[in-house]
Amino acid sequence: MxxxxxxxxxxxxxxxxxxxxxxxxxxxxxxxxxxxxxxxxxxxxxxxxxxxxxxxxxxxxxxxxxxxxxxxxxxxxxxxxxxxxxxxxxxxxxxxxxxxxxNPKNLAYLTDRIAVFEGNPQRYGTQFDWDKNKELSPYNFDDLTKVNQRRKSIGLNTLEEQTEIIRTQAKNENQSPPIDFEKRKQEIKKWQKKVGWTK
Structure with missing residues (x-):
């Protein structure tokens, strides 16, 4: 090969x-x-x-x-x-x-992404999106202490530190929150259904 x-x-x-x-x-x-x-x-x-x-x-x-x-x-x-x-x-x-x-970090990111698309809490807090306050925040997760323990076990920083990094990166790339937060949420739900993540 x-x-x-x-x-x-x-x-x-x-x-x-x-x-x-x-x-x-x-x-x-x-x-x-x-x-x-x-x-x-x-x-x-x-x-x-x-x-x-x-x-x-x-x-x-x-x-x-x-x-x-x-x-x-x-x-x-x-x-x-x-x-x-x-x-x-x-x-x-x-x-x-x-x-x-x-790399176990890659598995953490993939596991979380699948969980988020299926509407489940993430385990490592790797997936972020814009929230109601126009800030990038982690998607739903089970428990901050547990998330940080899991992150530490595979060599990731804390979720609090990662949130700062993600928000800074978005500013540097001139990313901006959606104009209509609710509309975007509905569009995402529709898309999840269309491609088969949710029923």
């Missing part, structure tokens, strides 16, 4: 994703719901990665190296319109983490 070229391909997929994100930040289009061009790219990348996974299994560090392994996670994390693909990858990533072949 030509792991070197597979690694290169995975990194190319990730770079295309980040380039488009940068372009949308520059043009101020990142805040306007789920951008159609981005949605299309995320789905295309998920499809390409799914084929790679079917061929070689999960792209673990020992197979494709650290950079392509991280890129794999980013592509999965962004494949939000593909619930079954994300859940399949969560199981594979969990096994890779248990075998010390992938």
């Amino acid at each position: 030509d792991y070197k070229n597979i690694a290169k391909r995975i990194i190319e997929l990730k770079n295309a994703d980040l380039e488009l994100r940068d372009k949308l930040i520059q043009t101020g289009q990142l805040d306007e719901g789920y951008n159609k061009e981005m949605e299309k790219l995320h789905n295309k990348n998920a499809e390409a990665l799914d084929e790679i996974i079917d061929a070689i299994g999960y792209p673990t560090i020992d197979k494709v190296g650290k950079e392509a392994n991280e890129a794999t996670w980013l592509i999965i994390q962004h494949s939000i319109g593909q619930p079954s693909f994300m859940k399949k990858c969560e199981k594979l990533l969990e096994k890779a983490v248990n075998d010390n072949k992938a």
Whole structure:
């Protein structure tokens, strides 16, 4: 198996994703719901990665190296319109983490993202969105003390520290809260239903 070229391909997929994100930040289009061009790219990348996974299994560090392994996670994390693909990858990533072949932080982010889309509390507090006060805040989670313990166990900072980092990053990228908070909430719910996260 030509792991070197597979690694290169995975990194190319990730770079295309980040380039488009940068372009949308520059043009101020990142805040306007789920951008159609981005949605299309995320789905295309998920499809390409799914084929790679079917061929070689999960792209673990020992197979494709650290950079392509991280890129794999980013592509999965962004494949939000593909619930079954994300859940399949969560199981594979969990096994890779248990075998010390992938980063446990990546599993925490993926587990939380799936929980949020399914309407469940997150375990690590990694997922954020705009709140009623026009601030970026973590999505619903079970218990702050437990969340911080879980975060510490895999080498993450506290949720309070992370909240500050996220808010600063949003300011630096000139991100702005939705004009109509309730409307956006309804749009997200509609989208979750449409792609199959919720019934």
